[in-house]
Amino acid sequence: MRHKKPPVELIGVSLIWLLVAVSDRIWFRMDHSVPAWDQADYLNSALDYWRMWQHPQGFSGDWWTQMWMLSPKIPPLTYLLTIPFQNLLGLGSDQTNAVHLLFSAILFASVYGLGTRLFNPTVGFWATVLCAIFPGLYHHRLQFLLDYPLTAMVTLSFYCLTLWWFSKSDQSWRFSIGFGLTFGLALLTKQTALFFLFIPLLWITATILKQRQWQRFLQLAIALLLSTAVIFPWARTNWLLMLTSGKRATVDSAIAEGDPALTSLDAWTYYFKLVPAHLSWPLLIIPIIGLVFYIIKHYSLSGNQQHHPFSDFAKLNLNWISLKWLSLFWVGGYFISSLNINKDFRYTLPLLPVLAIILAYFLTLFPQRWGRKIRGFTVSLGIILMIFNLWPIGSYPVRQVMRTLNPGNEHHVYLGNPWPHEQVIAEIIQSQPNLKANLGVLPSTPEINQHNLNYYGGLQDSQVYARQVGTKQKNVLQDVRSMSWFVTKTGQQGSVDRVQDAQQMTMQILEKSPEFSLKKQWLLPDNSFLNLYQRIIPFVQVEPLKQSLSKVQLKQVLIPKQAPPGVAVPVTYEWQGSLQQLQEGIVILTWRLTPDQKNGLSFWLHDHGIGMGELYGNSSNQSYQVIEQMAMLPPVNLIPGNYQLEVTYLNRKTGETYQIESPKITLNINSKAPPITAPEIDLVTQLRTLSENLPQGIKGLDPIFAEVGRINQYDPVQDYINQAEIALGYRLKQEPNRLDLAYNLALANVLQQDAKGAIAALKIITKLDSINPNAHAYLAFVYLYNLQPKLAEIALKPALDLNPNQPEFKVLLGVAQLMQGDLIPAWQNLQTVNQIE
Numbered sequence: 001m002r003h004k005k006p007p008v009e010l011i012g013v014s015l016i017w018l019l020v021a022v023s024d025r026i027w028f029r030m031d032h033s034v035p036a037w038d039q040a041d042y043l044n045s046a047l048d049y050w051r052m053w054q055h056p057q058g059f060s061g062d063w064w065t066q067m068w069m070l071s072p073k074i075p076p077l078t079y080l081l082t083i084p085f086q087n088l089l090g091l092g093s094d095q096t097n098a099v100h101l102l103f104s105a106i107l108f109a110s111v112y113g114l115g116t117r118l119f120n121p122t123v124g125f126w127a128t129v130l131c132a133i134f135p136g137l138y139h140h141r142l143q144f145l146l147d148y149p150l151t152a153m154v155t156l157s158f159y160c161l162t163l164w165w166f167s168k169s170d171q172s173w174r175f176s177i178g179f180g181l182t183f184g185l186a187l188l189t190k191q192t193a194l195f196f197l198f199i200p201l202l203w204i205t206a207t208i209l210k211q212r213q214w215q216r217f218l219q220l221a222i223a224l225l226l227s228t229a230v231i232f233p234w235a236r237t238n239w240l241l242m243l244t245s246g247k248r249a250t251v252d253s254a255i256a257e258g259d260p261a262l263t264s265l266d267a268w269t270y271y272f273k274l275v276p277a278h279l280s281w282p283l284l285i286i287p288i289i290g291l292v293f294y295i296i297k298h299y300s301l302s303g304n305q306q307h308h309p310f311s312d313f314a315k316l317n318l319n320w321i322s323l324k325w326l327s328l329f330w331v332g333g334y335f336i337s338s339l340n341i342n343k344d345f346r347y348t349l350p351l352l353p354v355l356a357i358i359l360a361y362f363l364t365l366f367p368q369r370w371g372r373k374i375r376g377f378t379v380s381l382g383i384i385l386m387i388f389n390l391w392p393i394g395s396y397p398v399r400q401v402m403r404t405l406n407p408g409n410e411h412h413v414y415l416g417n418p419w420p421h422e423q424v425i426a427e428i429i430q431s432q433p434n435l436k437a438n439l440g441v442l443p444s445t446p447e448i449n450q451h452n453l454n455y456y457g458g459l460q461d462s463q464v465y466a467r468q469v470g471t472k473q474k475n476v477l478q479d480v481r482s483m484s485w486f487v488t489k490t491g492q493q494g495s496v497d498r499v500q501d502a503q504q505m506t507m508q509i510l511e512k513s514p515e516f517s518l519k520k521q522w523l524l525p526d527n528s529f530l531n532l533y534q535r536i537i538p539f540v541q542v543e544p545l546k547q548s549l550s551k552v553q554l555k556q557v558l559i560p561k562q563a564p565p566g567v568a569v570p571v572t573y574e575w576q577g578s579l580q581q582l583q584e585g586i587v588i589l590t591w592r593l594t595p596d597q598k599n600g601l602s603f604w605l606h607d608h609g610i611g612m613g614e615l616y617g618n619s620s621n622q623s624y625q626v627i628e629q630m631a632m633l634p635p636v637n638l639i640p641g642n643y644q645l646e647v648t649y650l651n652r653k654t655g656e657t658y659q660i661e662s663p664k665i666t667l668n669i670n671s672k673a674p675p676i677t678a679p680e681i682d683l684v685t686q687l688r689t690l691s692e693n694l695p696q697g698i699k700g701l702d703p704i705f706a707e708v709g710r711i712n713q714y715d716p717v718q719d720y721i722n723q724a725e726i727a728l729g730y731r732l733k734q735e736p737n738r739l740d741l742a743y744n745l746a747l748a749n750v751l752q753q754d755a756k757g758a759i760a761a762l763k764i765i766t767k768l769d770s771i772n773p774n775a776h777a778y779l780a781f782v783y784l785y786n787l788q789p790k791l792a793e794i795a796l797k798p799a800l801d802l803n804p805n806q807p808e809f810k811v812l813l814g815v816a817q818l819m820q821g822d823l824i825p826a827w828q829n830l831q832t833v834n835q836i837e
Contacts, residue, residue, distance in 0.1 A: 009125035013112045020132050020141075021101050027142060027390060028094040033414035034421055035093050037444070037495075039144045040451035042078075045071050046096050046144070047458045049079040050086045068237040069753060075234055077188040078149045091459050097144045104141065107131060107152035107353060110159040115357045117162060118322035119364075126375060127353070127360035133382035134352055135389055135409040136278030136345075142390070142411060146190050147346040153186040154196050154350040158329060161197065164219070165204060165325075172219055180223030184230025191242070195340070196350045199332020200325075237753075240785050259343045268338050271348045278345075278352055279359075280406035282381045286374065287362035294318075294365035319361070326354050381405075419447055420522040421456040424532055425464050427520050428457075428485060431534065434542040434624065436462075436614045438716050440469040440479060440486040442503050445494030448530065453487065454716075463616050465716035470506035471499045475710055480509050481680040482714040484535035486516070491528030539630060539679065540611045545576060545623040552577035552585055552610070552649050554660050555625070560676050562668035566636030569667070570678040573628045575610050580620040581651070585610040586726050587660070588648040591634070591667065593641050600639045606632045607727035608684045609652070613719035631678040633685050634669055642666045652726050683711050683720035684727070691744040697774035698808060708751065724748045725757070732764070739768045746778065755786040766798070773802035773809070780812050789819035807835040 035043055048070045057063035071079060082099045089095035108128045115124030131137055140148045160182045164175035186193035201220075208216045235242065260266035276284060298317070330351055337348050366374050388394055388402040392412045403410075428437045439457070441450040450468040457464030469479040469486075480486075488507050493500070510516050510533045519534040558572035575582060586609050593602035611626045634643075644667075647660040681689075690707055693700030712718055728745040732738065742764045749757035762779040769775045776799035783792035793816040799809050814829030 007121050009116075009121040010112065012125050013108050013128045016128055016132050017105055017108050020104055020138075024100070024142060025098075027413055028097065030415065031094075031413045032416060032418045034419045034447055034452050035144065035455065036446035037449055037451050039093075040449070040455045042144050042146060043093055043096055043455045044451060044458060045074070045076070046079045046082040046086070047091065047455065049076060050083050050091070051462070053080075053083050064233070065237055068234045071234075072238040072241040072753075074146065075188045075190060075231065077153075077185060078146055081149075093144060093455070097142070100141050100148055103149045103152040106156050107137075110152070110155040111353045111356060114155070114159045114162060114353075115360060117159075117166065118325065118357070119319055119361055122364055123357065123361045125360075126363055126379075127357040129379055130283060130356040130360055130382070131353055133379065133386050134278065134283065134356065135280055135385065135406050136349055136352055138386060138390070139409055139411045140346055140349060145346065147349045150186070150190045150193060151349045151353065153182070153189045154193050155353045157182040157186040157193065157197060158200070158354070161200065161204075162325070164223075169215075172216070176219035176223045177226065180226030181230065183223070184227035187227060187231045188234065192347070193350075195336040196329065196333035198336060200329050203328055203332075236787070241753075259341060262339070262341060267341075267343075270343050271334060271337060274345060274348070277406070277408045278348075279355070280382060280385050280409075282378060282385070282405060283359065286378045287359035290365045290371075290374070291362040293367075294362075297367075323358065323361075326358055330354050330358075417525045419525065420530060421453055423522065424453065424487065424530070425456050425460055427532060428464050429460060431519070432538070432542070434544075434615065434617050435538075435540060435611070436616045437464045437485050438483060438714065439464060439466040440483045441466050442468075442470045442486065442506060443489035443493045444468060445489070445492060447526075448487075448489055448524075449494070467713045467716055469713055470503045473502040473505060476502055476505050476509065478680065478710065479506060479713075480513070482711075484538050486510055486533040488531045488533065489524070489528055490531075491526065537629065539628065540614050541627040542611070542615065543625045543627075545625055547623060548621065549577050549581075549623045551658065552581050552587075552660060554647055554662055557645060557663050557665050559665060559667050562670050562673040563634065564671050564673045564675055565634045565638040565640075565669050567675045568631040568633055568678040568681050570676060571606075571630060571632050573630075575626045575628070576623065577610075578620060578623050579615065579617050581649075582610045582624060582626055583615045583617075584651050584653050586650040586652050586723055586730075588650055588727055588730060590646040591632070591643045592646055593639055594644050594666075597639060601635055601637050602639050602641075603643075604632070604634050604638065605688070605731075606682075606685065607723070607731075608682050609719065609723040612682060613715070613717075613723060629679060630682045631680065633681050633689065638669055640669050640671060642668050650726065650730050652722070657730070683715055684724045686711055687720065687724050687748065688744050691747045692740070694743045694747060694778070695769065695772055695774060697777070704747070718751070721748050721751050725752065725754075736764070737768060739765065742768060750782065755782055758782045759786070766795075770798070771802065773799040773806065776802075777806075777809055777812060780816070784812065784815055784819070787819070789816040792816040793820070807832040811836070 034040075049067075052067050052070060068076070070076065078099065081102060082096050085098045085102075086096055089098055108131060111131050112121075112124040112128045115121075115127040137148065137151065140151075157179065160175060160179040164172055164179050167175045183193070183197065186197070205217075205220065207213075208220065260270060333351050334348065337343075337351075340347070363375050363378065364371065385402060385406050388399065389406060389410050390413060392415070394402070424439075428439065437457075439453060441448075441453055443449070450466045453464075453466035457466060466487075469483065470476060486506075488510065493503060515536055516533045517536050519532045521532070522530045524530055553576045554573065555576055556572075556574040558574075560569065563569040573587075575585075575587075577585070586607065589606040589608075591604050591606065596602055608630075611628065612630070615624075615626065645662040645665065647662045648657055649660050650657050686707070690704045693704055711720075725745060725748040728741050728748060732741050732745060735741065742761050746758050746761035746765060749755075749761055759779065759782050762775065762782060765775045766779055776795055776797075780792040780795040780799065783789070783795055793813065796809060796813050796816065799806070800813065803809065810829045810832040814826045814832075817823075817826035817829065
């Protein structure tokens with residue numbers, strides 16, 4: 001039996017992919033650049049998913065929840081697909097970008113399939129060639145951004161939709177299932193996939209209903225249910241953050257970047273003006289010439305000179321059905337992308353493959369005897385432009401010609417001196433090998449920013465993190481007092497120009513402060529200097545011990561003799577123990593009045609993780625000494641007197657507890673004592689202080705989340721929240737009627753998106769604080785977040801009974817009713833949203 005050979009065009013498409021793969025790998029091998037803001041941010045997420053999947057727990061629901069929560073705003077398909085590439089090739093930006101080899105294969109196969117199905121294999125082949133040499137596509141193929149994967153997945157989904165829509169009835173079911181799965185995967189790549197497929201789906205739905213094709217309607221409904229099932233686990237976990245982050249990603253970004261208003265003509269022509277940059281003039285104009293030549297030839301051969309040449313334009317022998325179908329996709333995607341107020345060069349990349357098919361079809365309209373030469377010339381010109389766009393070659397006049405033919409799309413390989421990111425990370429690790437570090441980053445340029453420094457720290461087993469600070473003047477002192485490492489830069493500061501005053505203030509403090517020293521300085525390729533500052537006496541110090549210890553010990557506590565209440569008090573704890581016990585240890589610290597008194601407040605808490613969660617290493621048998629320099633906060637209404645320390649060790653993993661003997665030291669609380677200079681209060685205590693605002697309702701929430709956003713920068717993995725949750729859970733078991741602890745625990749659970757834990761804590765609160773309507777409203781809100789609208793409605797009833805005129809409560813009720821399908825009462829209650837100030 002003879003096997004049918006694959007079409008020569010399909011073999012050609014495979015060769016195109018191979019040539020693109022080799023070309024891209026050579027480019028990456030030669031390139032010495034570092035990833036810019038978004039690229040590094042996405043690389044950080046890919047690294048997080050790789051790390052998560054090194055120890056998968058497929059049968060653990062909590063593990064899956066944590067996995068989906070790693071990327072709460074952007075769907076994770078691209079990150080998940082990078083895992084095998086990172087496993088095979090190793091960690092690094094170039095290795096991670098190898099996932100684009102997969103997406104190129106998907107894109108080229110989908111474009112070839114679309115061109116073949118709608119026209120013929122020749123159109124499919126030339127459309128694939130155009131996709132390989134379109135500047136807009138190869139520009140982003142060489143960067144780790146989500147827009148190239150999105151382009152591939154949208155094209156694949158549109159291809160499957162096309163197969164289904166143009167299929168025969170005996171094949172339509174499998175094609176509809178294929179579309180449902182690929183559309184779900186496109187949405188799992190980026191939500192904006194909907195922008196490009198919404199209009200075709202709307203048109204198909206209208207056509208089906210008009211023609212009463214009920215089987216097709218059922219197929220489409222099942223396909224969309226499949227799409228929903230694919231994206232549901234991620235959306236179910238992150239739906240609230242996904243919605244609330246929309247304003248920042250669109251409106252706020254558009255304002256910051258100066259994008260045109262929707263009422264202006266520029267908003268609707270923005271992407272149209274970018275077409276030459278996306279395609280280049282030759283790849284746009286030559287195919288259009290092919291169409292014009294075909295039209296002229298058609299009318300010249302028709303012999304009908306009596307009518308206007310375009311009077312019977314529709315009679316041209318063109319594939320109008322396919323052109324209309326592709327135009328529906330392109331125009332619909334263009335319209336919705338223009339409707340999005342936030343605009344960027346890369347946001348319409350998914351339109352380019354369809355445009356490539358249309359232009360490839362126009363290229364085949366040239367007469368056969370010299371059409372092949374024209375196509376070869378066109379592609380050759382596109383390849384020459386690509387070479388000049390990607391490599392710094394050619395004289396100045398030649399380069400100017402190339403810029404004219406393809407404006408604004410140079411992405412030259414960087415062959416200069418390497419940037420010192422790896423050296424910065426190595427210097428920090430060498431200075432404190434047993435500690436994690438959080439690097440405060442002041443500049444924000446494409447080459448030096450918090451995202452790429454964080455990524456290079458992540459490559460070193462996440463021992464070093466980086467966060468942007470020095471952006472608000474009111475927070476500058478807290479920024480400097482809360483971090484031990486900073487990096488500054490001379491010369492151009494980048495996008496932080498809008499917060500220049502705060503940044504300059506931070507730099508001046510670092511340069512003059514006796515608490516910091518210039519650790520090292522690097523000359524950058526742009527002839528500016530990068531400065532690394534280190535706190536002279538760090539908050540946490542770790543030293544190895546010769547002896548081995550089975551349990552954690554508290555060897556020393558340094559405190560002043562007396563201090564006033566309501567003011568931060570400096571304290572130094574010196575712990576000793578095995579590294580594993582120290583890393584897993586939460587210390588339950590209670591400063592208690594001696595002798596104790598039943599009336600009034602006679603104690604305060606200073607619970608926290610040993611080393612504040614910063615200990616690093618895996619030598620479980622080695623013992624260490626950990627010295628913490630921090631501050632605690634005795635409450636302002638504390639009874640004056642002498643206070644002594646009680647210590648309990650709590651293992652955050654096993655739950656093991658044991659008492660630790662405390663040194664015999666006493667702190668006298670005296671309202672007349674002068675305040676003492678102290679470090680910044682530890683983050684667990686700050687969180688506990690913030691939770692005191694929760695009973696106030698809406699008025700109390702604003703300062704909480706404003707401050708949480710700030711202090712989260714100081715703990716890049718927010719381990720302080722986990723420390724607080726574990727300590728509070730332990731204390732609530734000992735004292736189940738402590739309302740303040742319950743509020744604090746609820747806040748900690750909410751900040752970790754732990755709906756079950758928050759609901760449990762809020763149920764305790766509604767019993768202990770039953771006359772506070774805000775407590776019931778909090779419980780209702782978390783039920784809504786957990787997609788339990790009926791329970792939310794029940795929880796809201798006491799809140800509305802206690803305060804029936806609170807508009808926020810009625811809005812929550814309206815949302816609960818809407819989620820249950822009670823549209824009329826939901827509409828009535830949601831009207832009160834206008835009353836919220």
